[in-house]
Amino acid sequence: MDAVIDSLPTYLKGFVGTLELLAISGVGALILGTIVAGLRISPIASLRTFAAVYTEVLRNIPLLLVLFFCGVVLPYLKVPLDYFPLALIGLTLYTSPFVAEAVRSGVNGVPVGQAEAARSIGLRFGQTLSLIVMPQAIRMVIPPLINVIIALAKNTSVAGGFFVYELFKAANDITNLRGDAVIVLLLGIAVLYLVITVPLGLIAGAVERRVAVLR
Amino acid sequence: MSASVLYDAPGPITRRRSRVTSIIGTVVILAILAWFIYTIAAPRTLANGATVVGLLDASRFDILSDPQLWQAVGRGLVQTLKMAAVGGALALVIGVLFSFGRTARSAAVRVPTAVVLEFLRGMPVLLMMLFILLVFATGSYWAGVVALAVYNGALIGEILRAGIQSLPRGQREAGLAIGLTPVHTRMIIEFPQAFRQMLPILVAQLVVLLKDTSLAYIVGYPELLRTVTNLGNFYGSRYTFTLFFIAFVIYLTMNLLLSWFARRLARRSGGRAAALARMPGAGMGTGAPGGGA
Structure with a gap:
């Protein structure tokens, strides 16, 4: 136990690193993913194709490879070679197609009858979207989006293997220092991950149940 | 819409x-x-004033004709596939066990299983690999295989449970009514149907597993990505981009083939499974703890 108490500053530093990665790349992925989803359902064929290729490519390669590519390619785009921003960009890029798919399936999940009903009582395009379709779509999108964010929280650990200081890197460091208490130290790290993921999961479950009642 | x-x-x-x-x-x-x-493709000037050629320069690609390169890449690919195959098979077994525990009638089994599942699903695979590597001193191969098997087993367990729950109650009741024991009913009536219904999602989960074998890189297992970076050290940093590109093409091909296979299965089994296979979370391993499936 004293090993855990001794390592508290390291835990804290790692936890803050993980939260930073999660918050910044989470917001980035939500924005980028929504844009890609918009392209994916847009009436312009070329934009649709581009978004589809983007989604399929990024979804089917490992996150670590995305990070490596960021390390090699981004310096050519004048991004300074520092691991933290590179990891942020990598995590954002990797997560964005999953966000895009969640958003797209939410919008597609609103039954056609809803829009038809809105049109038939005389609402215009903007009114149909803002009053009928979007409120339902957003509600349906939130649980899968939270699940994507949970996966992102777990994926931030990969950035630890990419020289960024976060919980996984912290785990590496403290177990190197205190080889005698590895189990307790790693359980401590595990608890910190659970502190992030379990509440998010509970929120997702609660929202899902509320939506289920609505339908 | x-x-x-x-x-x-x-x-x-x-x-x-x-x-x-x-x-x-x-x-x-x-x-x-x-x-x-x-x-x-444009040349880049480094901080120390030196210039390096663009990423698409021909001088970066002349190793592609070296047979030794392809032999090494092949070895890495085999290691990746080996880890994915063994990990995937174990994950299916563990998943079946978890789904049994999670739907057990006795609360003494059900509740602890649920807690263990939540614990496993809320944690990065990478941390599990490190844990197994350090605590059980298994070597990097088994650390990777066991971590992938346990983590994906937990997710597959939940997938199978959702499959069992989606079956009509009459299936189980019919099995019990003709005198089968509850375990027998589960094995020969419920499971085959649940498995078939969830097959597309299971394959999607295997794509996740295949992608996650790359994490064994970090615990030092010589899989595809580790092989490629080692080759980069051997041939020189000029070829890093080329080598990553090779890995990129291989991963993309493997996973697109698997995904295509999953979609084909979804079309064949149709209905609910097809709808679930299009679920947005499928593919990222979004095993959300607490999120009711």
């Missing part, structure tokens, strides 16, 4: 306008791509 419901049928002016925006969209995308390729 088709967009055409949202507005009236387009007239000639709208049609022309949409044709124009379509062309503009294509041009903008091509311009961005061209700029991107031009930028990475």
